[in-house]
Amino acid sequence: MDTKGPNKNTRSTPQWAEYQRExxxxxxxxxxxxxxxxxxxxxxxxxKKLTQNGWYYASSNxxxxxxxxxxxxxxxxxxxxxxxxxxTNTRDTAAEIFGHKVSAPIGFAPIGINRIYNPLxxxxxxxxxxxxxxxxxxxxxxxxxxxxxAKANGDGPRFFQLYMPHDDELTxxxxxxxxxxxxxxxxxxxxxxxxxxxxxxxxxSNYAFYHGIGADLxxxxxxxxxxxxxxxxDPKTMPNEAGAKWIDNVWHGRAHSWEKIPWLINTWKxxxxxxxxxxxxxxxxxxxxxxxxxxxxxxxxxxxxxxxxDGAIASLDALENIVDAxxxxxxxxxDSGVRGASDVLKALALGAKFVFVGRxxxxxxxxxxxxxxxxxxxxxxxxxxILLNVxxxxxxxxxxxxxxxxxxxxxxxxxxxxxx
Ligand code: GLV
Numbered sequence: 108m109d110t111k112g113p114n115k116n117t118r119s120t121p122q123w124a125e126y127q128r129e130x131x132x133x134x135x136x137x138x139x140x141x142x143x144x145x146x147x148x149x150x151x152x153x154x155k156k157l158t159q160n161g162w163y164y165a166s167s168n169x170x171x172x173x174x175x176x177x178x179x180x181x182x183x184x185x186x187x188x189x190x191x192x193x194x195t196n197t198r199d200t201a202a203e204i205f206g207h208k209v210s211a212p213i214g215f216a217p218i219g220i221n222r223i224y225n226p227l228x229x230x231x232x233x234x235x236x237x238x239x240x241x242x243x244x245x246x247x248x249x250x251x252x253x254x255x256x257a258k259a260n261g262d263g264p265r266f267f268q269l270y271m272p273h274d275d276e277l278t279x280x281x282x283x284x285x286x287x288x289x290x291x292x293x294x295x296x297x298x299x300x301x302x303x304x305x306x307x308x309x310x311x312s313n314y315a316f317y318h319g320i321g322a323d324l325x326x327x328x329x330x331x332x333x334x335x336x337x338x339x340x341d342p343k344t345m346p347n348e349a350g351a352k353w354i355d356n357v358w359h360g361r362a363h364s365w366e367k368i369p370w371l372i373n374t375w376k377x378x379x380x381x382x383x384x385x386x387x388x389x390x391x392x393x394x395x396x397x398x399x400x401x402x403x404x405x406x407x408x409x410x411x412x413x414x415x416x417d418g419a420i421a422s423l424d425a426l427e428n429i430v431d432a433x434x435x436x437x438x439x440x441x442d443s444g445v446r447g448a449s450d451v452l453k454a455l456a457l458g459a460k461f462v463f464v465g466r467x468x469x470x471x472x473x474x475x476x477x478x479x480x481x482x483x484x485x486x487x488x489x490x491x492x493i494l495l496n497v498x499x500x501x502x503x504x505x506x507x508x509x510x511x512x513x514x515x516x517x518x519x520x521x522x523x524x525x526x527x
Contacts, residue, residue, distance in 0.1 A: 118199040120210045120240075123492035126485050142474055144486040146446040149470035157473050160313045161223045165469050169303035170417025177518055178413050178444030181421035184514045185453045190499030198501045200492050204461050205292050205383045205404075205438075207264035210240040211488055212503050213451055216409075216442050216463035217268035217294065217387075219248025220321040224473040228321075230259040231477035232468065237263025239484055244268050244294060244463065247281065247357055250321035257288030266292040268387065270299065271363055271371065272356040279374060280330040286379045293375045294407065295368075298388030301360035303415040316354035319346030325353030368401055385440070388415075390425040392432045395439075405438035412443045412465055423454065424516065430458030448490035455503060456510040 108128050115122045130140040142152055154162050168175040202212035215236050222228035228250040236243035237260045245256050247270040257265070267285035272278050282293065308314070315321045325331045326342050326349060334356075335342060335349055342349035372384045385405035386398050398406050408426045410419050422443035430439055441459035445451060451462045464487065471483030500506055 112196060114196045114198065117197070119201045119208070120199055123200065123211075123485070123488040124496065126489035127493060141478060141482050144483055146467065146470075149467065149474065149483070153470040153473040157224065160311060160315070161473065163305075163307040163311060163313050164220070164223060164315070165466070165473065167305035167308050168413045168417070169305060169415050172413065173417050174410055174415075174419040174421075175413030175444070177419070177421040178410065178423065179446070180518045181423035181516075182444065182446075182450050182453055184516065185423075185457070185511045186513075187449060187452060187456075187498055187510060188512055189497065193499035193501065195496045195499060195501055198492070198495050200488065200495065200503070202461065202503055204242055204264070205266075207242065207291070209242055209264060211491055212455060212459075212461045213484075213487065213491065214242040214440075214461060214463045215244055215468060215484075216412075216465035217244035217246035217249075217266075217296070218465050218469055219246040220250045220315055221469075221472060222250035222321050223315055224469060225476045227476065228323075229256050232472060232480050233257075233260035233263070233265070235477060235480045235484060236265070237261045238481070239488065240264075241484065242266060242461075245290065246270075247324065248321075248354070249324050250315075252323055252327035253281070253284045253288050253290075254327070257290070260289075262289075265290050266294055268294045268296055269371075270296055270357045271367075273359055273361055273363075274330075274334070274356060275370075277328070277330045277334070277356060278371070279378070280328055282375055282378050284328065286382075291379075292383040292385060292405075293371075293379070294385045294387045294405075295371060296387045296411075297363070298390075298409070298411050298415050299358065300362050301358045303411075303417065305414065314354070316350040317347060319350050322346075322350040322353040325356070331356070365397060365401065368403075372402055383438075385438070389429065390420055390422065392428050395429040395433045395437070399433050399436045403437060405440060406433075407440040407442060407463065408459070409442040409463075421518075423457065426454060426459055427457050434458055448487060448494045451487075451491055452494060452498070452500075452506060453511065455506045456508055458508075 200211040202209050233243050233256045242264045244266045246268045267290035340348045375384050383404035386403050387407035388409050389395050389406045410422045426441050440461040441454045442463040445464045454462045467483050468480050471479035
């Protein structure tokens with residue numbers, strides 16, 4: 108492509124599409140693109156790099172992977188209708204989320220325990236998110252202290268994903284740390300009181316926290332430190348017990364119910380000076396309506412990438428139902444099963460305002476750390492920018508249901524694409 112197109116000087120986001128040219132040109136300089144970003148290839152490369160435990164944890168799904176499969180199948184039933192001779196020379200991928208102007212309607216989904224994919228854990232991921240000006244969600248199951256992740260993310264837009272303990276003092280401490288660390292939204296995950304049944308992980312005792320790995324977020328918390336002292340656990344000499352105590356506060360297996368949410372909203376609003384509060388893991392229309400009634404600012408329509416309830420509705424199908432019910436009353440975000448720019452466009456067309464990706468950057472992190480995350484996400488941005496160009500959209504506000512032809516729901520059990 109011609110890198111001198113005038114739009115480059117007027118658009119508010121980088122000309123992501125040039126990353127394609129950069130890679131096409133590389134062999135002239137005796138270089139090769141760093142790795143293949145086809146999702147299937149990413150998976151193969153990541154599997155080669157990771158330990159068995161890392162691979163199982165990243166790729167596992169609940170039960171028989173039926174929800175995961177449905178997530179992917181749902182994308183196939185919607186097809187994009189490209190428009191020609193649109194002046195996409197004036198295109199821009201910009202989006203806005205909770206007052207932040209960002210590069211695209213694409214964010215980093217909260218994924219915990221990144222240390223099992225890379226020794227630096229969440230730090231390189233937060234760094235790349237800032238560099239690309241994409242929102243970064245940090246998980247309570249993350250394996251670095253909140254403060255260190257905030258530092259790595261600099262002045263990038265970041266949100267704190269909460270797994271809520273049954274210890275209010277501890278919850279408040281985590282939220283305070285998030286506020287002090289510049290996290291500008293709280294996203295409570297409501298689909299994971301404990302992990303779903305994932306055969307390979309269970310069979311290999313694959314729960315890093317029980318083996319002394321990944322509890323740094325908890326170990327650096329003053330209230331949790333107090334809890335360790337009360338329980339007579341010295342994390343230096345008893346790392347397995349300390350890690351277990353932490354994660355048993357996070358994935359405690361004891362449900363919270365709707366009655367608790369107003370307390371959390373008020374607490375977060377007070378601590379943060381009124382910053383947005385969202386629920387993540389919503390799949391039912393009734394729950395979306397309740398989230399509106401109870402005063403949430405946003406919801407993430409997500410089935411945790413198929414890792415929690417096996418045999419559940421595809422998240423993209425849930426999105427359609429939910430958007431029809433609450434579209435103008437709450438900020439609707441989406442995740443689960445996104446593997447490329449066309450998936451992002453389809454979710455936007457069905458009414459999501461923002462789309463989060465998870466496994467793609469986890470594979471990148473696993474393959475080549477910071478470089479890997481950057482390569483995967485820059486490629487996704489380029490793919491999205493090029494898609495707008497070739498399908499005839501100037502900006503994301505032009506993407507609506509008229510962009511799609513959608514077929515009947517019909518999901519025969521296809522041969523599974525492993526964990527794609
Ligand atoms: C945690 O969020 C997981 O899916 O393992």
